[in-house]
Amino acid sequence: MNRTIVHVMRHGEVHNPEGILYGRLPDYHLSERGRAQAEGVAEWLARRDIIYVVASPLERAQETAAPIAAKHDLSINVDDALIESHNVFQGQRVSPGDGALRDPRNWRHLRDPRKPSWGEPYHEIAERMKSALHRARDKGLGHEAVCVSHQLPVETLRRAMNAEPLHHFPTKRMCNLASLTSFYFDGDDYVGWGYSEIAGR
Secondary structure, three states, X not given: OOEEEEEEEEOOOEOOOOOOXXXXXXXXXXXXXXXXXXXXXXXXXXXXXXXXXXXXXXXXXXXXXXXXXXXXXOOOXXXXXXXXXXXXXXXXXXXXXXXXXXOHHHHHHHOOOOOOOOEOOHHHHHHHHHHHHHHHHHHOOOOEEEEEEOHHHHHHHHHHHOOOOOOOOHHHOOOOOOOXXXXXXXXXXXXXXXXXXXXXX
């Protein structure tokens, strides 16, 4: 039976001096700390049997994947299904008590947190992320693969794979910067998962 591991990684820290929700906006790159996080994870994964690396098309994901691919002499593949989730507050400040969330005109977007009403529905995120996971599993069959994505999509994938409720409080996510959520397969059968913070918090 073919044992396969797919490591789904959240990108490293992003340079974001404006403190906005950058979402799918272009030209948001890793900070110096983010580059160090990516290098640290790449160093740890250098000992693993990685044969396939794929990332979201956004710059921060591509930059996080780069040192991992380099360690294994691989190219970086792109899967649009790994992209950040859509959010109506993209480009705005959304810290508690700050910016867009203080404007009553925006409160209609907060009416249904179980969907959520402010962006891409959780079930749609789950389906596209599962499709990306299974494509990576097929590419890494019998070995290991790495997917680089974003916090909400990775968290939603973990919940979907483990039959947990998809809606949740953002503060409860198990998906810190540059973390690895690893999914284990025997052939096509999903058999478990693990979580690692190689680069620290």
